[in-house]
Amino acid sequence: MAASAAYTEEMVRGLLARSGASQRPPERIRLIADTTDFFGVESDDVLVLDGTPYLIRNYEREGRFGLDDEPKYWVRRAIDLLDGSTRVLKFEFHEEFETRIGGVSIRRFRSPRKEARILDLVRGQRHFMQGRWALDGAGNNVRILEFIRGRRYDQVAVAAGDDHEDFFHRHFPAVLEDFVGLVRAIKFLHDRGEKHGDIRRDHIICDRDSGVNRWIDFDYDYVHGESLFSFDLQGLGNILIFLAGRGDVLLPELRREQPAVHARLTRDDLSIAFNHRVANLQKVFPYVPDSLNRVLLHFSEGAGLFYDAADQLLEDLAAAQADVTAATGRRT
Amino acid sequence: MSDSEGAARAPDDIRRHLLLAVDETEGSRRAVMFVADFFGAYQDLAVTVLSIVAEPPEDLFRTAQARQEWLETQRRSRDALCAGYRAILADGGLGDERVRTRVVVRRVVSLGDAILEEQEQLRCCIVVVGRRKITHHEEFLLGSTSNRILHRASACAVLVVE
Numbered sequence: 001m002a003a004s005a006a007y008t009e010e011m012v013r014g015l016l017a018r019s020g021a022s023q024r025p026p027e028r029i030r031l032i033a034d035t036t037d038f039f040g041v042e043s044d045d046v047l048v049l050d051g052t053p054y055l056i057r058n059y060e061r062e063g064r065f066g067l068d069d070e071p072k073y074w075v076r077r078a079i080d081l082l083d084g085s086t087r088v089l090k091f092e093f094h095e096e097f098e099t100r101i102g103g104v105s106i107r108r109f110r111s112p113r114k115e116a117r118i119l120d121l122v123r124g125q126r127h128f129m130q131g132r133w134a135l136d137g138a139g140n141n142v143r144i145l146e147f148i149r150g151r152r153y154d155q156v157a158v159a160a161g162d163d164h165e166d167f168f169h170r171h172f173p174a175v176l177e178d179f180v181g182l183v184r185a186i187k188f189l190h191d192r193g194e195k196h197g198d199i200r201r202d203h204i205i206c207d208r209d210s211g212v213n214r215w216i217d218f219d220y221d222y223v224h225g226e227s228l229f230s231f232d233l234q235g236l237g238n239i240l241i242f243l244a245g246r247g248d249v250l251l252p253e254l255r256r257e258q259p260a261v262h263a264r265l266t267r268d269d270l271s272i273a274f275n276h277r278v279a280n281l282q283k284v285f286p287y288v289p290d291s292l293n294r295v296l297l298h299f300s301e302g303a304g305l306f307y308d309a310a311d312q313l314l315e316d317l318a319a320a321q322a323d324v325t326a327a328t329g330r331r332t
Numbered sequence: 333m334s335d336s337e338g339a340a341r342a343p344d345d346i347r348r349h350l351l352l353a354v355d356e357t358e359g360s361r362r363a364v365m366f367v368a369d370f371f372g373a374y375q376d377l378a379v380t381v382l383s384i385v386a387e388p389p390e391d392l393f394r395t396a397q398a399r400q401e402w403l404e405t406q407r408r409s410r411d412a413l414c415a416g417y418r419a420i421l422a423d424g425g426l427g428d429e430r431v432r433t434r435v436v437v438r439r440v441v442s443l444g445d446a447i448l449e450e451q452e453q454l455r456c457c458i459v460v461v462g463r464r465k466i467t468h469h470e471e472f473l474l475g476s477t478s479n480r481i482l483h484r485a486s487a488c489a490v491l492v493v494e
Contacts, residue, residue: 094394102469111391193441221389225474228441234473272472306472308442308480 007031007053012046015053015081033137038074038091046081047089049142050134054078060088077147086147088131090115090219092140101273106231107223108197112141115219118194119143127185129205129216143219153204153213154239158246164285167246169328175243176292176324178213180317183236185215187310190229197221199235201242227308234273236313237299241271241279244288244296249278258284268302275301289323291316349378351456351488353447354417356409359462363493364417367460368424378430380454381417383410384446385437403437410435444480451488460491 009029016025026044033048035041045056060075074093079086096109115133122128131145157175161167182204186196196203198220204213222231242248251270254262261284269280278284279300282293295316298307307313352367354360364381371377385406393399414433421431440446451459463478471479478492 101473104467104469104473106473109392111389114389114391221391223388223392225470226443226477226480227475230473230475272469301468303472306475308475 006051007046007048012053012081016055019079019081019084035091035136035140035142036138038076038093041076041091047078047136047142049089049136049144053081054087054089054144055081056089088145088147090143090145092142101234102275109221109223110219111221112143112219114194114197114221115143115217116141118189118218119145121189121192121194125185125188126210126212127181127214129214129218148205148207148214148216150206150208152202153206154201154242156206157243161246164246165287168244168285168287172244173321173324173328176317176321179240179243180314180321182213182215182239183310183314183317186232186236187314190232190310193228195221195224195229195232196235197232199232199239201239204239229310230306230308233307233310233313234299236310237296237307238271238273241277241281241296241299244292245278245281245284248274249281249284251276251278254278254284266302268300270301272299272301272303287327289320289327291323292320295320348374348376348458349380349454349456350458350460351380351382351447351451351454352417352460353382353384353450354413354462355383356413357462357464359464359493361417361462363460363462363491364420365424366491366493368421368426372421372425377426379421379426379432380450380456381414381421381431381433382447382450383414383433383435384440384443384450385410385435386440386443386446387438407435407437442475442477442480444477444484447477447481448484451485456488458489458491459485460493462493465494 009031012029012031013025030042030045031048032041032045035047041047041056043056043058047054047056055078057077057079059071059073060077061071074091076089077086078089090112092112094110099106099108119131119133123130129145129148131143133141133143136142157178158167160171186199189196196215196218198217203215203217205216206213224231251262264283265278269278269283271277271279279296280293281296282288295313297303298305350367350371352363354364367379385403387403390399393402414435418428418431418433422428436450438446447459447461459481461478461481466474466476482490482492
């Protein structure tokens with residue numbers, strides 16, 4: 001018997017009324033159990049997973065770097081009709097593609113199974129989104145995620161302060177402390193043989209309810225080379241450069257606004273992943289301590305050594321934290 | 333883990349043992365030719381030609397069958413590769429009785445570490461690899477196996493053939 005058959009339209013209408021999930025109950029309720037054709041899943045459909053009915057709502061949208069408002073058709077907001085909670089449902093969607101970073105091609109793919117595995121792994125870990133997974137009636141792996149109310153971490157983290165110097169001296173120690181917590185969370189995955197797979201600053205949400213920063217979106221994976229975690233680590237480096245610079249320090253802006261500083265930069269000072277961003281921030285902001293700058297330089301064109309484990313990064317960050325605190329006179 | 337041929341040396345085998353780690357790159361071919369040329373005349377030398385197939389992430393394949401087929405193809409390809417390298421070594425003077433081949437399919441966090449684990453298990457006193465001549469950016473994003481071996485090896489000599 002299909003899971004959806006355990007519910008009748010009348011039962012669902014009762015649950016809808018009780019949960020207050022829909023102010024205007026739909027005229028017709030369609031009970032579904034198969035999400036193979038996720039384009040065909042419509043708002044007001046009720047999807048039954050593991051005996052729980054979910055009222056399907058809107059698409060989620062990609063919100064990043066020029067992709068704002070691009071719908072993710074396989075990701076739907078939903079309401080758990082048994083307890084009224086908001087959930088995010090990710091339907092089974094596979095894609096494979098190549099990403100070019102610094103001229104290097106990385107083979108990447110999306111894996112629902114990986115995300116499901118990591119959800120199990122990080123259950124109860126505060127720095128990760130939480131959720132579970134279930135197979136729908138056709139065997140598709142649907143991830144049922146807790147909805148995180150909050151803003152993108154990068155927007156929150158660098159918002160404070162009047163200018164960079166003010167930010168760096170008054171707020172950066174706390175930002176760095178938060179970042180170290182996020183790196184430790186990634187180390188938790190790495191220690192268990194898992195990658196995050198898509199470490200970007202918009203994949204961290206600052207949870208409004210708890211104040212904790214949480215990694216999201218674990219379904220990306222990549223085919224690694226010698227080092228299993230290098231790609232994850234370069235993502236962490238990009239975020240750190242962004243945080244320490246109170247945003248990306250971009251060459252065109254620097255040329256326009258601080259030509260003398262721009263003239264002092266060499267190719268070695270630039271981010272190895274994104275050549276229009278400055279990694280050697282001490283040349284722009286001289287009060288950046290050496291120890292922190294050395295960490296940043298691991299992600300620069302001039303780097304002779306690279307991190308291949310989160311442990312190494314954390315060790316260097318500990319020294320940087322001590323120096324940042326000494327330089328600013330602030331703990332967190 | 334599995335191997336196509338050969339494993340640890342017999343306890344009474346006291347010959348000097350060289351581990352030649354290869355894949356399908358040109359760097360590996362140069363390393364094989366170097367060993368054939370440089371060590372061919374050493375009669376007291378045993379060589380294991382090792383090729384490790386790193387299992388790709390299990391999630392890369394939609395089905396277990398697709399994954400198995402991929403692995404089998406890789407294994408056959410590496411078997412053929414090692415057979416070809418064995419012939420090159422024989423031409424250099426390292427005859428069949430002194431050369432073993434070993435193809436290993438396994439999950440690896442680091443290929444360099446996996447080669448060194450083999451070196452330890454086989455009790456090899458020299459590890460030879462070819463350098464792939466990767467770019468700075470490739471090393472940053474993908475890592476370098478030869479650098480890893482150079483930095484991690486502790487109980488053997490390492491030859492990196494340019």
